Amino acid sequence: MYRLTINGAVHEIAEDGSLLDYLRDTADITSVKNGCAEGVCGACTVLVDGRTARACIQKVSRLDGRSVTTLEGLSEREREIYAWAFGAAGAVQCGFCIPGMVMSAKGLLDVNASPSAAEIKAALKGNLCRCTGYVKIERAVAMAAEALRDPGFLPPKDPFDRPYALGERMPRLDAREKTLGTGKYVEDLKMPGMLYGAALRPKTPRERILEIDTRTAAAHPGVVAVLTAKDVPGERYIGHIVHDWPVLIAPGEVTRYAGDALALVAAVDRKTLKEALALIEVKSEVLRPMLTIEEAMAPGAELIHPFGNFVEVNAVVRRGDVDKALAESAHVVHGTYRSPVGEHAFLEPETALAYLDEDGVLVLRTSGQSVYDEYREVTRMLGCPESGVRVISALVGGGFGGKEDMSVQHHAALLAWHAKRPVRVTLSRQESLTVHPKRHPMVMDYTAGCDAEGRLTAMRIRIRGDTGAYTSLGGPVMQRACTHATGPYRVPNVDIEGTNVYTNNPPSGAFRGFGVTQSAFAVECTLNLLAEKAGISYWDIRDRNVVEPGDALGNGQIAARNTAIRECLAAVKPYFESSPRAGLACAWKNSGLGVGVPDAGRMRLVVRDGGIRLFTSAACMGQGVATTMVQIASFTTGLPVNRIAFNPPDTALTPDSGTSTASRQTLFTGEATRRVCVQFAEALKEAGGDIGRLEGREFYDEFLFISDPMGSDKPHPVSHAAYSYAAHVCILSEDGRIERYIACHDVGQVINRNSVEGQIEGGVVMGLGYALTEDLRLEGGVPRARLGTLGLFRAPDVPPIECLLMECKDPDGAGAYGAKGVGEVVLVPPAPTLALAYRRWDGRFRNSLPLEGTPYSRKK
Structure with a gap:
């Protein structure tokens, strides 16, 4: 039995293991994030006896009798000051790294209340950020330090109680929840009876799969589902443009890279899941991979795809x-x-949670760049009616294009479809490096x-x-x-x-x-x-x-x-x-x-409870879609920001505004937002400025742009x-x-x-x-x-x-x-x-x- 004091409370822990796993899975403290499990990203930073430490590489047994502090253990004044400073400085983007940044700042400021810029940089050396470039995070730490030194300082109560003009430094709407670790990324979500899922992958990039024997794995205690290619009820090949990427490789087929999936397992816990994956027996013939452009283009080269080695595109x-x-x-x-x-190196590894709701609809909680892209590909894979799938975005911990393709979403959906229980699939950092484009x-x-x-x-x-x-x-x-x-x-x-x-x-x-x-x-x-x-x-x-x-x-x-x-x-x-x-x-x-691809931004506006609510599927993976759209809406309508709400992307509620890619959302969805807000403003004027008279009214608009294709004459x-x-x-x-x-x-x-x-x-x-x-x-x-x-x-x-x-x-x-x-x-x-x-x-x-x-x- 090990005894730790966590945020002032004594915890008696029977089994040894990672401190991070105990904090997240048992103590339900999710401000500490699992970004790498190798002690290098700093997303899981905590204080151990007042000194910064990486929870992912700390064993419970080594901490027996010691004191651990997470962001939840900071004083209310500290939490308010950090939330204010990181929001006002513009230090928050995807937010996945921010709780760890705050804890590193706390470790510094507890021993050095007036740090120099160089000392702040040094204190953050162990914390990676892929979004912000660190500049505004460092500024936020300096602002927090100054505020904490002033016992009379009180952060502003509500920075959103007024309208904002274009160009102003309005704080991000999600800055507070991301700074304090209360916002939920997919891996922070839990459900009763939830299973853990993962894929078995080949050991080399190119193998002819001769046999996949899952019988021993399926019989292992705690294993609920083991799936292979034959268990895909709909289309087995998916993809953005060309449907050439198999959900699962079938016996007789040849793998094309080391990230291909051979089988899926859902189990009651991570330990059982790992054991079951090891019990699957795969017989294969290892083939020589083709690894260079020159090899693939050479006359007589072996074909990687039946249709050839060249991507058919007009370039x-x-x-x-x-x-x-x-x-x-x-x-x-x-x-x-x-x-x-x-490598994109977004801080949040790919995660998806799938479950069947009370109506039998497959609900998918994701961290991707387009809920509608995921919806279309999962629906095709399951072979079910469009009404049979609903995709809802949680917070997204970075993307940069690397979360446009299916990585875990389809596998979580397929496992939940068969197991009839919630299934969460999360890639390890090494899997992420191997799997995503x-x-x-x-x-x-x-x-x-x-x-x-x-x-x-x-x-x-x-x-x-x-x-x-x-x-x-x-x-x-x-x-x-x-x-x-x-x-x-x-x-x-x-x-x-x-x-x-x-x-x-x-x-x-x-x-x-x-x-x-x-x-x-x-x-x-x-x-x-x-x-x-x-x-x-x-x-x-x-x-x-x-x-x-x-x-x-x-x-x-x-x-x-x-x-x-x-x-x-x-x-x-x-x-x-x-x-x-x-x-x-x-x-x-x-x-x-x-280049000829129809492109549209879409926005629905609903008048509700004396304010307005904006609905669009435009995904935020750190760039601040919600803040941008709300600021446009505030400027266009004259409403204070605290009377404008933004709904998360949800295929059941939000219109399809395309993928967050190609620097398009500010232009396309921003213009759709401006147009729908002009409609609302005109209606409000007709109502004599009484927004109550518009309660329940809905407005919709879109911006569609048609370009010319490549090769246009x-x-x-x-x-x-x-x-x-x-x-x-x-x-x-x-x-x-x-x-x-x-x-x-x-x-x-x-x-x-x-x-x-x-x-x-x-x-x-x-x-x-x-x-x-x-x-x-x-x-x-x-x-x-x-x-x-x-x-x-x-x-x-x-x-x-x-x-x-x-x-x-x-x-x-x-x-x-x-x-x-x-x-x-x-x-x-x-x-x-x-x-x-x-x-x-x-x-x-x-x-x-x-x-x-x-x-x-x-x-x-």
Whole structure:
């Protein structure tokens, strides 16, 4: 028997085990989060006898007689101050890491009430954040420290008791619950009789499965269900666009990557679940995997899919006569560029909870990026009527594109369907690294020309991508890489082809930047080579070629009136010219799906209890959808925020507003919100301002945008609803460390300044990692890295980041009040910005990522 004092109460614990498991499963303390189970993410930070510790690597037996404090054990005043500080500072995005951040802050402030900025950074070193870039978290800790030193300080009672204008720093609606750990992510949800589920996976990427024997596992005490491919009642192959991804591999079939599922088990507890998985006997023939683009493209290569090794997608952009233009160019350069596989590293591993309600409807609680995508795929898999499935989103602990595909949702649903009991499936961090799609590795060949003054004449571009085992979103990713391959510049003659191939590596799919991060690295480096050949500055070659309103973009679309890339470039010029070790890059990124795919944002508004409630399926995985929509609604209607409620995404209640991807929700759902609120405001005016007269009324509106498909024969096709633009500068110290980073963005109308800055700061830090340190290594097609070895940036690594916002609003623009997305475009410029900075630092031209030979480079 072990005795621990937890938050002042004595707990007698009979069995040894992880402190984290005891806190979450037995003590029902869910502010401590399970992000990695290896002691590196800090999401489970607690205090043990006043010192910070990671609960996931603490054994109960080692803590016998000691005192443990979680966020629930802080004084009421401390909790109020931290909730206020993190909300006011804009420090909360997905929120999964925040309780751990608060506990690290508590550990610091208890011994150092007036810490310096460096001391705050050091105290947060053990806590990973993938969303915020740490900047506003550090500010929140400093604000909390100042407030705690003042015994008379009282946080504001209700920051939402007034209307908010556009551009104000309105606190996030969910900041308090996420800071204090009271908000519920899926793994925090429990139900009576709940089972634990998991999948058995192959040991190597490519195996011919000969037999799967589940009899011993099914007979194991505590096992409720063991399923194989024959138990899928509907379609066994699912997928976003191409239905090529099997829910379960059947005997006789060949696996395509190490994350494939062979069998599913549901058991009464995790221990039994693990035992049962080990009892399943699989006989297989191990085959040689195909792991490179070159192997997959080789003549006579074995077919990974019956339909071939190439993703069928139109990724071709041609305009003008490239051969003639290159032949007549004063300067021509050639280059081949490589980008690596990338890991999203969201802090919340994938989790889903499924159960049958009293009407027999399969209810799925998820942490994905679209409840309707999940609804469609699960319904097809179960072969049931549309009314037979309901999907509801819990809080989502990060996504960045990595939670668009099915990972655990379909497996939880299938197990609950058969077991007739609630089933929760959660991936371990290592499973997550193995299973979910990654950023596409690409090889990019560029030939580009310019005239004697450095004006671009032509580009010939060939891009090859590794889409891994299944299609996922490989087609659209390659399309975006190609439509943006010339950068935000005037290039009159272009010839671009993109090819994605299947391999036995993990699937490649959506990842923040969606293909543009890769081709932007190549085109910006190509511009640097042309500048050197033409004898002009790196800034001048960009200034002479950036698009202006009315110009044709590389994909042929005419640039809109709020194309502010020139203004961004001008704004960063003084910073770039201030140092001989400064790097510079420009970027553009679409908002919305585009290229002929119908795209709609939808919003339903209900008048209820003297206020309004907003209903949309737009998912928040940290970017702040609810806060953005409520702030638009408050500005449009004049209502105080505390009279506006936001309903979580729910296929039974909220209209389909598309996936949270492509930086589209602020533009599309934001515009739908503005329109429905205009309807309500007009009705309220007709009611003489008496909202009670509208009780129960419903209003609905949507914003639908139809673009032109790739390959359109229009001279100037409309590929996307809008574009965001950016120019970044990075300044290195003499020893090659990052001294300062400046990010200037054309965001159209700022809705919430904290949110926009937070997206930029977080994207910059993610981009620094992508450029310098992140390296998900595959051995034989299997990720061998752990979360702690991915090379993610931590608080002490982050330089000062300055955000410059260009609010160039187009009154005829598509978005709400001219707002455009910023979440993706911010990740596009950091890698080429740093490539130029290091080119100027040591004279070396680097054409692959992560950049080699820098002070940040990791030993291989």
